[in-house]
Structure formats: structure tokens, C-alpha cells
Amino acid sequence: MNTGMDIVRAVKGGEMLAEEALEHCIARIEATDSKVNAFTDGTFERALREARAVDRKRASGETLPLLAGLPYAVKNLYDIEGITTRAGSRVRDGEPPAAADAVLVERLRNAGAVLVGALNMDEFAYGFTTENSHHGPTRNPRDPTRIAGGSSGGSAAAVAAGQVPVALGSDTNGSIRVPASLCGVFGLKPTFGRLSRRGTFPFVASIDHLGPFARSVEDLAAAYDALQGPDPLDPGCHATRVQPASAQIHASLRGLRICTLGGYFEDNAGPTARRTLEIAATALHAAPGVEWPDAALGRIAAFVITASEGGSLHLPLLRERAAEFEPLSVDRFIAGALQPVEWYVRAQRFRARYRAGVQALFEQWDVLLAPATPVQAPLIGTEHIEIAGKAMPARPSMGLLTQPISLAGCPVVAVPLWPEGPGKLPLGVQVIAAPWREDLALRVARALEVVGAAKSPVSGA
Amino acid sequence: MELAPDDVLGYVRSTAAFLQLALDDDQAHRVALHLARTRALVMALRQVPLGPGDELAEIFRPAPFPAEDPS
Numbered sequence: 007m008n009t010g011m012d013i014v015r016a017v018k019g020g021e022m023l024a025e026e027a028l029e030h031c032i033a034r035i036e037a038t039d040s041k042v043n044a045f046t047d048g049t050f051e052r053a054l055r056e057a058r059a060v061d062r063k064r065a066s067g068e069t070l071p072l073l074a075g076l077p078y079a080v081k082n083l084y085d086i087e088g089i090t091t092r093a094g095s096r097v098r099d100g101e102p103p104a105a106a107d108a109v110l111v112e113r114l115r116n117a118g119a120v121l122v123g124a125l126n127m128d129e130f131a132y133g134f135t136t137e138n139s140h141h142g143p144t145r146n147p148r149d150p151t152r153i154a155g156g157s158s159g160g161s162a163a164a165v166a167a168g169q170v171p172v173a174l175g176s177d178t179n180g181s182i183r184v185p186a187s188l189c190g191v192f193g194l195k196p197t198f199g200r201l202s203r204r205g206t207f208p209f210v211a212s213i214d215h216l217g218p219f220a221r222s223v224e225d226l227a228a229a230y231d232a233l234q235g236p237d238p239l240d241p242g243c244h245a246t247r248v249q250p251a252s253a254q255i256h257a258s259l260r261g262l263r264i265c266t267l268g269g270y271f272e273d274n275a276g277p278t279a280r281r282t283l284e285i286a287a288t289a290l291h292a293a294p295g296v297e298w299p300d301a302a303l304g305r306i307a308a309f310v311i312t313a314s315e316g317g318s319l320h321l322p323l324l325r326e327r328a329a330e331f332e333p334l335s336v337d338r339f340i341a342g343a344l345q346p347v348e349w350y351v352r353a354q355r356f357r358a359r360y361r362a363g364v365q366a367l368f369e370q371w372d373v374l375l376a377p378a379t380p381v382q383a384p385l386i387g388t389e390h391i392e393i394a395g396k397a398m399p400a401r402p403s404m405g406l407l408t409q410p411i412s413l414a415g416c417p418v419v420a421v422p423l424w425p426e427g428p429g430k431l432p433l434g435v436q437v438i439a440a441p442w443r444e445d446l447a448l449r450v451a452r453a454l455e456v457v458g459a460a461k462s463p464v465s466g467a
Numbered sequence: 468m469e470l471a472p473d474d475v476l477g478y479v480r481s482t483a484a485f486l487q488l489a490l491d492d493d494q495a496h497r498v499a500l501h502l503a504r505t506r507a508l509v510m511a512l513r514q515v516p517l518g519p520g521d522e523l524a525e526i527f528r529p530a531p532f533p534a535e536d537p538s
Contacts, residue, residue, distance in 0.1 A: 212524075212525065238531075302511065303511060306509065306512050309505065310505065310512070313505065324488060325486075325487055325488055325489075328488075328489075337494065337497045337501055340488060340490070340498045341479075341498045341502045341505065343486065344478075344479060344486070344498065345502070349505070349509050349512075351523070352509075352512055352513070352517065353512060354523040354524050354525075355517050355521045355522065355523055355524070356512060356515055356517065356521075357524035358522060358523065358524040359515075359517070361524065
């Protein structure tokens with residue numbers, strides 16, 4: 007069984023029970039999670055109820071929903087009814103269990119998917135490595151001595167290890183795209199405001215996005231379609247209707263204007279990241295080297311907005327329980343809480359101008375390509391990485407190439423490539439489209455998959 | 468060990484006290500180093516000429532604009 011939609015087709019066709027698919031999935035989790043440490047919670051009893059409900063529906067001849075029998079898991083900042091949403095932090099251990107599922111969990115439940123558990127992450131999503139001191143680091147299934155990336159590291163690792171075919175994560179500055187790149191899976195950060203965030207623990211309300219991971223573009227698009235829908239109760243959900251993408255992923259690229267990003271994105275990419283981009287550009291016959299307007303300033307504005315909103319959000323807890331926070335991020339949270347308001351307001355004023363520049367760029371191009379991370383997965387505990395001959399702090403630098411894009415709110419599919427060949431470490435390419443054009447990013451990602459440049463095999467972990 | 472500039476350290480100590488955040492000396496130094504690095508980044512953002520017409524990226528909306536006029 008290769009992909010999530012293979013499972014769905016088998017369940018719908020009566021070749022497999024949803025309960026059997028779940029048993030296979032649980033066995034894989036039990037065989038691999040002592041090495042990977044992707045899961046923080048199992049919801050196996052709930053999963054069994056959901057799987058049996060699918061099987062009963064099929065037995066009674068009812069039409070099965072879009073994702074019937076598909077096992078999945080979610081980053082542990084999504085509310086799961088009956089479980090405390092800890093958002094990677096022990097500070098929240100004593101909080102009451104969630105009274106209801108997050109909106110996106112509810113949508114996958116209604117689509118017939120089967121929730122098997124919650125996944126590890128950087129505390130409160132402030133990090134790119136998932137070196138979580140409370141739950142232990144999530145290890146990269148491609149090489150367990152290396153980081154999985156973050157902050158949705160558990161989500162990417164669970165998919166790479168074949169524990170689940172689909173997982174949900176969140177992305178403020180790169181937290182879907184960075185772990186997707188380092189673990190060698192597909193990840194979709196949709197347009198800002200596309201998917202409801204209600205029922206998830208926030209980080210930076212003005213930049214937070216949610217989205218799926220998968221090992222194939224078909225699975226990614228199917229999950230994305232099931233997650234869509236307006237939500238008037240989420241002030242950050244701007245979509246007013248569903249725009250399905252699955253049916254369009256096989257369409258031709260003829261006429262699409264595709265270009266690579268140069269300048270900032272070249273300067274901050276290591277040699278392997280540059281080579282990875284070349285592989286994608288060659289496969290797509292992409293034009294070389296357009297400049298993303300004010301990319302460095304966009305990254306700075308994202309950095310400032312993140313620190314201020316994140317620090318402000320957690321200030322009450324920082325006053326009382328700072329000693330229980332993650333040692334790797336508590337000082338950054340405090341520094342953010344102390345930032346002068348002028349920095350934050352300036353960053354938000356700049357963001358309006360920045361958006362206009364990015365929109366102008368998409369009048370000339372349909373899809374842009376850039377590496378997702380400057381380097382492949384570093385060893386766990388790495389303090390510095392080298393980029394263009396310069397030693398850079400490893401943890402914040404993993405988001406150098408993703409932050410300018412999410413500040414503009416553009417949809418991105420992180421696509422796994424293997425620049426050093428099969429069995430070596432992966433590195434992802436960002437396929438970037440104009441706001442609300444996830445269909446184009448998915449179509450180009452699918453083209454890379456079809457020609458064999460992009461793939462996401464189950465790791466041997 | 469890298470030292471935080473004195474003005475940043477002083478700012479951290481006074482604003483932390485104002486916001487009722489208890490920081491020991493070591494933590495105040497670490498926080499000040501973070502803030503000093505951010506200040507260096509912000510210098511570039513300050514060079515962007517923003518006029519009075521450059522408003523925040525998103526502006527408060529009291530309610531969605533009505534789809535229809537009241538009857």
C-alpha cells in the first residue's frame with residue numbers, strides 16, 4: 007500500500023477494511039516510533055471507532071466520503087476532543103482536555119479519515135528543529151542522528167517513516183516547508199486565510215497558516231480539498247468558497263511562466279540547495295533568476311512580527327512559569343515581549359507595501375521556485391551551519407528561505423528532491439504561486455513527481 | 468561569551484521590571500543579546516521610507532460589509 011489514496015480506493019472498493027488499514031498503521035507506529043519519536047499521543051481507541059464506522063457504512067451500501075479510511079495524525083497544537091492541547095509545552099500539562107475537535111480535524115472526520123494521534127513539535131511552534139526538551143527530539147527518519155526540522159517535525163517525520171500517509175501541521179515562518187524539506191515529504195502551506203485555524207493553539211495570529219503533509223501530490227491535494235471551507239468565526243479565514251484542486255493536478259504546464267528566484271534566495275542557499283534548485287528548474291524548463299522584491303526586509307519584518315506577537319501571547323505565563331518553558335526558546339519569547347512597539351508597527355506597515363511588490367511580480371510569472379532550506383538536515387544539537395562561507399546560527403537560519411514567502415501569504419508546495427541520489431538526504435524545493443493559486447503550485451509539484459525528480463519513499467526507520 | 472550592549476541591557480532590565488517579568492542577571496544578558504541582534508536587523512527596516520499613507524497591512528473591520536442594503 008503506497009499512498010493514502012491507495013488505501014481510500016481499496017476501502018471504497020471493498021479490497022480492504024478501514025480497520026485493517028488502521029491496524030497496519032498502528033503496527034508501523036509501534037515498530038518505528040521508539041526511533042523516530044514523532045508521536046506525543048495515540049488516539050487508537052477513537053481511531054478504531056472511526057474506522058469501524060467507515061466499514062459499517064460500506065457494509066450497508068452507503069456512499070463513502072472523500073477520504074474514507076485514510077489514517078492521519080495532527081501536530082499537537084490542534085484540538086482533539088478529550089485530549090489536552092499542549093502545543094509542545096509542559097506548561098500546558100494541567101489544562102483541561104479540549105471540548106471539541108479543531109475545525110480541520112472535524113472536516114477530516116467528516117471526510118471519513120481516521121485520527122491516530124498527536125505529533126511532536128517545537129514548543130509553542132517557536133523553532134525550526136523539533137528539539138523538544140520536554141518530549142525529546144523528533145529524529146529524522148532518513149537519518150536518526152539528524153533533526154526532522156520544525157516546528158511541525160513530528161508531522162513530517164510520521165509521514166516519512168510511513169506511520170501515517172497524511173499529517174497536519176502549521177506554518178508561520180516555514181514550519182511545514184522546513185521539515186518537509188529535511189524529511190523528504192510533500193508539504194502544502196496554503197494561502198494565508200485559506201484554511202480555518204479555529205481550534206488550534208495560536209503562535210502569531212497575523213502569519214499563522216495550517217496545512218497538510220503527504221508522500222504524494224495526489225494525497226496532498228485530496229487532503230487539502232477536504233480541509234477547505236469558509237469559516238466566518240475565524241477572523242483570519244478569508245476564503246469565502248471552496249476551490250477544489252485535486253482534479254487539476256494532472257493538467258499540462260503548457261503556457262505556465264515558471265522562473266527560479268535568484269538574489270537573496272541564491273545568496274542564502276548552500277551548494278546542495280542550489281544544485282537541488284537546478285534539478286527542479288531543468289525538469290520544468292524554468293527561466294533563471296528573478297528577484298523577489300525586498301526578500302531580506304520581508305524576512306526581518308516576519309522576524310519582528312513573530313517575536314512581538316509570540317512574546318505578547320505568552321507574557322502571562324512567562325511571568326509565572328518561565329523556568330518551565332523550553333530552554334531553547336524562552337529567552338526569545340521574553341525578548342519578543344520586550345520589543346518596542348515601534349518595531350512591530352513599522353514591520354506591519356512595511357508588510358502592506360511588501361504585498362504590493364509581490365503581487366506585481368506575479369503579473370509576470372505564474373510559479374516561482376526556490377530551495378526550501380539552505381542546507382540538508384543538520385545533526386541534532388548543531389549550533390552553527392555554513393552558508394556561503396559564513397557561519398550562521400543553525401536554528402533560526404533554517405527559515406531564511408521560507409520566511410519572506412509566508413510574510414506575503416503566498417501558497418507553497420514543498421517538494422522533496424534527492425540531490426545526492428536515492429537513499430541519501432533529501433532537500434526540498436518551494437513551488438510558489440500567487441495568493442489563492444494553490445492549484446498551480448500543486449500542478450507543478452505533480453509534474454516534478456511525474457518526471458521522477460520528486461519522490462517520497464517510505465524511509466527504512 | 469558575547470556581551471550585550473549596555474543600553475540594551477538597561478532597556479531589558481527596566482522594561483522587564485515594568486512588565487513584572489523577573490529576570491536574573493544571566494537571563495537578562497541572554498535576552499539582551501537576542502534583542503540587540505533584532506535591533507541590528509531593524510536598522511535595515513528603518514531605512515524603508517514609509518509615509519503617513521503607509522498604513523498597517525490589515526485594518527480593523529467592525530463587521531463584514533453587508534451584502535444587501537437594509538430594507
